[in-house]
Amino acid sequence: MREIMQRCLWSSTERKCLYLLQQRNTLASILQLHAFLLRNALETNVNLLTKFITTCGSLLASRNPLAGIRHARRVFDRRPNRDDAFLCNSMIKAHVAMRQFVESFTLYRDLRRDTDFVPDDYTFTILAKSCGLKMAIWEGQEVHGHVVKIGFGLSLHVATALVDMYAKNGKTGSARTLFDEMTERSEVSWTALICGYVRSGDMSNARLLFDQMPVKDSAVFNAMIDGYVKLGGMGSARNLFDEMPDRNVVSWTSMIYGYCHNGDVDSARLLFDAMPEKNLFSWNAMIGGYCQNKQPYKALRLFQEMQLTTSFEPDEVTLVSILPAIADLGALDLGGWVHRFVRGRKFDRATNVCTALVNMYAKCGEITKAKRLFYDMPEKETASWNALIYGLAVNGCAKEALEIFSEMLHEGYEPNEITMLGVLSACNHSGLVEEGKKWFKAMEEFGLTPKIEHYGCMVDLLGRAGCLEEAEKLIENMPYKVNGIILSSFLFACGCSKDIMRAKRVLNKAAKMEPWNDGNYVLLRNLYATEERWGDVEEIKGLMRKNGANKEVGCSVIEIDGRVREFVAGDRVHPQLEAMHLTLEHLGKHMKGQINLN
Incomplete structure (x- = not known):
């Protein structure tokens, strides 16, 4: 009210300056306004100067994003009103807003040391927020000490900010102690601590506190549901969802994501269809869910439904979700349409979208287009190289895949486990046994530990090359328990080499692990048939019936x-x-x- 009364007494020049500061400004216009302030001696108006610093600090220049905050700080350091709390708090807040956390703490310490600045509850609220965002627990404890020393420990806003700061830093014990000491609590206080428990995975304490909370809004419901979803507790998440008095699109989408993440796509779709209102995030969650659960055809149909029945346009998340489905189905015409859409909306500057396009073209057999797109990318990441290497590998271009890998190393990119899987796949598809052994051993030099997938690729490579004994030794000596995929791969290699005795031994292991897998039985059955061992063929058929291994329709x-x-x-x-x-x-x-x- 006092500020409004003061503005009523402002001159026309001051009101004009305020009006200009409230408009959309650029760095050039801000500099002109600064000159206007100095020329008319308006910097003595603390409210106007504060508004100028706030506007200047939040300005994002295209070429130099920090130019605005730097100019704001220069103006602040030359301020005539050195001890005004509102002005000082605004400068500290401007630093925090630009994620200049160190500068915010340094400014506070300088003000306390060099001026008569007296902090208020808003000062400590800002500093606590800064500590929470920076994950700076030591600075947070220092702020807490100042709060107690100066006497703001009973302030609701300060105490809530400190609870949130401790919770974000994973110090839920300290957050709970402070929460229990609070004489007054708000919904924000309860939500801050509950969210802290959720982030740390302590859903038991989160639920106890949630049940005690006097008034629950949608934000805390959403936080609890999200916590259960991330831990795979979909039953608890669903119970909480059903309890919500006012479900919003965030809670619906979180549940859809949770069901998809846990493989229950049918339940996710039932919720999706029941949503009273959908947004683009909801569509993305359901489309992505189908893709993650190997149902590309349904993903594609839902994507087309979104195009036909809504006004939503695909964003980067939609495109990165749908392109793998297009690749799996070989829907090259639709892939071309998506590529044209990407160019038209300037999404071709996004590395993840371009990488998904490279992957799509490669899997659809359009290697030339995949390579052209790859080399036209403005920026690349390891995933981009992986997509091209693997695409070349599956299309039988092993030599070229290895050349791209060498180019990747030469460019200074660090390979990861997926890169090496692509390299080993390239060797596998072309029977390059020695080359595969070399790169498998080289993984240690890159600081990578071979996963079971890498061992599986080597077993397949050795098996296809007829090195069955070496492949079997690798299976026995690998630091992982053998899985059905590796056994099936090795069984196929035994079949190719017509090693019936070894194949029979492998089938016995595979049948114990995956008795329902019809492919394993069929391999040995066909091997017996080529040798005209019809009695053994019938025995395999009986074993299939006994174990319920019915051959799936192709x-x-x-x-x-x-x-x-x-x-x-x-x-x-x-x-x-x-x-x-x-x-x-x-x-x-x-x-x-x-x-x-x-």
């Missing part, structure tokens, strides 16, 4: 005229069945050289 997906179509083995009701079989018959004859299609 299917394939292809994009035709912009539409993705699925074909299932044994289908007898397709409307174009006769034409398809006729075409296949002609292709078969053509491959045998019996007819000429030209």
Whole structure:
């Protein structure tokens, strides 16, 4: 009120300056306003000077983002009103807003040492927030000491800020002690401590405090649900969600993400369809959920539904989610549309989007486009190199994949586990045994520990090359418990080498681990059939029936005229069945050289 009364007494020049400060300013206009202040001797008006420093401090110049805050600090250091608390607090807050945490603490200490500045409760609220954002527990404890010494320990705002600071630094014990000492608490105080428990994974204490909270708003419900979701406690998350008096889009989306993350895509879709109001985050969560759970066709259909029924435009998250689904389905026409959309919306400057496009083109077999896009990227990251290396590997371009890997090392990029998996895959696809051994051993030089996937790739490489004994020794000596994927891979290698005795031994292990996996039985059954051991073939069939290993129906997906179509083995009701079989018959004859299609 006092400030409003003072403004009523301002001159027209002061009011004009205030009006200009409230407009959208650039660094050039700020410098002009500073000159206007000095020329009219307006810097003595502490409220006007404070507004100028706040505006200047929050300015983000395109070429020099810190130019505004630096100029604000220069003006502040030459201020005529050296001890005004409002002005000093505004400068400290400006530093915090620009994430200049060290500068905010340094300024506070300088003001206490060199001036008669007297901090108030707002000063300590700002400093506590700064400590929480910087994860600076020692500075936070120092601030807490000043609070107690100066006598602001009973201030609701200061105490709440300190509880939040301790909670964000993981010191939930200190936060709880301070919370229990508070004579007055607000919803923010309760929420700060509950969120601290949630962040530390202590959902038991979070729930106890949540149940004691007198008034609960949607923010604390969302925090609790998010905590349960991250820990995989979807039952508790759902119970809490059902208790919410006023569910908002954040809580709905958090539940959808949780169900998808835990593999329950059907429950996620039921919630998604029941949402009274959806935003782009909701669509992204559901589309991404389908992709993560290997349901690319449903992801694609939902993406197209979003395009047709809403006004939402895909953002970077949408694009990075849908492109792997397009790659899995080989929907190259749609992938091309997404690429054109990316260029039109200037998303081609985003490294993650470009990386997803490289991956999509490579998996769809368009290696030339993948390489062109890769080399046109303004900035690359390790994931970008990984996408191209793996894409070249799966397309049989092993030599080129290894050349790209050498180029990556030469450019100074550090390979990670995924890089090395791509390199080993390249060696595997081309049977480069010695090259694969070399890079497998080199992982230690890069500071990387081979994961079970790397061992699996080496087993497959050795097995396909006929080095069965060496592959079996690698399985026995690896520091991981063998999984079904490695056993199936090794069983296939035994089949290729027609090593029936070893294949039978491997199948016994694989059947104990994955009795339902029909592929393992089929491999040995076919091996027996080639040797005309029909009694053993029947024995394998009986074992399959006993273990419930029914052979899954094969299917394939292809994009035709912009539409993705699925074909299932044994289908007898397709409307174009006769034409398809006729075409296949002609292709078969053509491959045998019996007819000429030209």
